[in-house]
Amino acid sequence: MEDVARVAGVSHQTVSRVLNNHPNVSSKTRERVEQAITELGYRRNTAARSLVTRRSQTIGVLGSEMAQYGPSHTLLGVQQAAREAGYFVSVAALREVTPETIKDAMAHFMDQGVDGVVVTVPHPGTFDVLKDITAQVPMVAVGSIGDEHLTGATVDQRQGARLAVEHLLELGHQRIGHLSGPSDWIDAAARIEGWRDALTDAGIEPVTLIEGDWSAECGYREGLKVAADRSVSALFVANDQMALGVLRAFHELGVQVPEDISVVGFDDQPESAYFIPPLTTVAQDFEELGQRCIALLLDRLESGATGTPATVAPRLVVRSTTAPASK
Amino acid sequence: MEDVARVAGVSHQTVSRVLNNHPNVSSKTRERVEQAITELGYRRNTAARSLVTRRSQTIGVLGSEMAQYGPSHTLLGVQQAAREAGYFVSVAALREVTPETIKDAMAHFMDQGVDGVVVTVPHPGTFDVLKDITAQVPMVAVGSIGDEHLTGATVDQRQGARLAVEHLLELGHQRIGHLSGPSDWIDAAARIEGWRDALTDAGIEPVTLIEGDWSAECGYREGLKVAADRSVSALFVANDQMALGVLRAFHELGVQVPEDISVVGFDDQPESAYFIPPLTTVAQDFEELGQRCIALLLDRLESGATGTPATVAPRLVVRSTTAPASK
DNA sequence: ATCAAAGTTGTGAGCGCTAACAATTGCATC
DNA sequence: GATGCAATTGTTAGCGCTCACAACTTTGAT
Secondary structure (H helix, E strand, O other): HHHHHHHHHOOHHHHHHHOOOOOOOOOHHHHHHHHHHHOOOOOOHHHHHHHHHHHOOOEEEEOOOOOOOOHHHHHHHHHHHHOOOHHHHEEEOOOOOHHHHHHHHHHHHHHHHOEEEEEEEOOEEEEEEEEHOOOOOOEEOOOOOOOOOOEEEEOOHHHHHHHHHHHHHHOHHHHEEEEHHHHHHHHHHHHHHHHHHHHHHHOOOOOOOOOOOHHHHHHHHHHHHHHHOOOOOEEEEEHHHHHHHOOOOHOOOOOOOOOOEEOOEOOOOOOHOOOOOOOOEOOOOEEEEEHHHHHHHHHHHHOOOOOOEEOOOEEEEEOOOOOOOOO | OOOHHHHHOOHHHHHHHHOOOOOOOOOOHHHHHOOOOOHOOOOOOOHHHHHHHHHOOOOEEEEEEOOHHHHHHHHHHHHHHHHOOOOEEEEEEEEEOHHHHHHHHHHHHHHHHHEEEEEEEEOOOHHHHHHHOOOOOEEEOOOOOOOOOOOOEEEEEEHHHHHHHHHHOOOOOOOOOEEEEEOOOOOHHHHHHHHHHHHHOOOOOOOOEEEEOHHHHOOOHHHHHHHOOOOOEEEEOOOOOHHHHHEEEEEHHOOOOOOOOEEOOOOOOHHHHHHHOEEEEEEEOOHHHHHHHHHHEEEEEEHHHOOOEEEOEEEEOOOOOOOOOOO
């Protein structure tokens, strides 16, 4: 920086001012300094800068299941939005989610001196742990509807589930089962609620609820049972992967989809259009979710405002696994 | 730090020594200092530390297609290995891969002062761009077989392709086609080579090569053509997603798998076991790949050694899409 | 008892930057 | 032309840490 100052014929402080867009620099000198900067290929040292500003320009992303479709796309959105705003993104992926590992990862971030944290851990228990930690930095959580300490952005899962179930109701289905995710996941719980609400509103008692674990394997296992007892005419499955397993199970036992049983998934992964048959499902925009989180976090970081939690709307995608009820 | 020193009754330098595990500290004082540290809940300031050490303890991960199965799992491995070694992981995901965006992301990392970079961009052109940049930090690339400037870790794709093709040959297939990835991807090219080599070694001329784009949609489109002309008795598909599309196309046109045509995929995503029928494929351990990359990078970082590029072995997983040739 | 060598601790400087303040300049006003 | 005020620039200190070196203490051999 001293070098740049010398070349431009000014003091190091003026260089600093140019770098930080301070108002009171004459355009003449600003230009000279900028030229010197490019001439010398100067880059300002982040460590020195954070030492004095107490800002690291880094945002931590704390997540689990980061290789899954949803989280990985959320990370993409977070990463892009953060980088555009001039922030660095540091990632800590939890292999398993326990209070221990969460605290570990947060300690990691505190060591690094991140300015804020985005949490994409889909278990509500996580939020309790995080509240205990009393982090010194703003946090935003994916899936949090907005606690006073923990705002967040979320896809309206309940609405998504409603969309799916109402679509089935319109087709004349009455016995609509739900193969859900693990009920200790926020999203799974919300989808269960949406399913339940939609049925109740239609004057139907929600009966068949099967708790799954998101995996295709589980979808297959439970699909075999459903195919055997035929207690439902339609099945709303909480994600596309389980739906894949269900489809396979039905196929094996000769249950025709959608003639015998209709199936609706959730997520709209790109592959779902190529399932046999192509899956009717609910699409959600994870990247936007990530972007919203960063927007929220930057608001808090830069203006101190708490910001209202953002909600992203899901969308029903009708393909070939749903048809009017048979009788 | 001064506070800790006061509580422990030593100088700040001794505290620093304890923190850095310097040998010449008596166990008595070390203990006292450690106690003071926990008592005060002291954490050393990373910015100040990097300012003087010129190390940021941060590794940059430069990647594209980060939400795909392979890259996202690689990131998981990288992240875990790095964190265990006390490093932070900063991510830059490329939305599109051009010399521009690559340089941008690298500039981002240089600004941040990363100690090293892991590159997971599967286009060989990337390496050329990176060589031009003359980065001041060590780099390791996934998929690079080991240039002198750019070592890397890689799954032996060629071997994986051989495994697949040889399996088909053993089943008596002669006309074995290949639906490949885009040929400007390193992995796609290696798989093409493996397919070609295996056939040539068996005295068969490799004829049917179709270039795809990794997507299920493309698998479907090309699958329809293959089903129509029936020029092959087996198809080796370069990834599981395209294989899904192929399966769907065959199903639609009444081509039985594996009775009429055998199919082998590549990747072994968890869903592949639940395709209709379950997919024979080649498994590769992406997480290990990521870990190896970090091991390599840390070697260079800490000992200066260039390190020999690591190779991870793929594994054939036989399921139900392959059967003996019909005649 | 004496000295050298090793082990242990303390002192001062400085990494590169920004904040606060001081000093200078330009410009309009009387 | 003197005065005041704003705009612009320079000077100094210090963020929290590690490095190099100096100073002191122990140990063991003579």
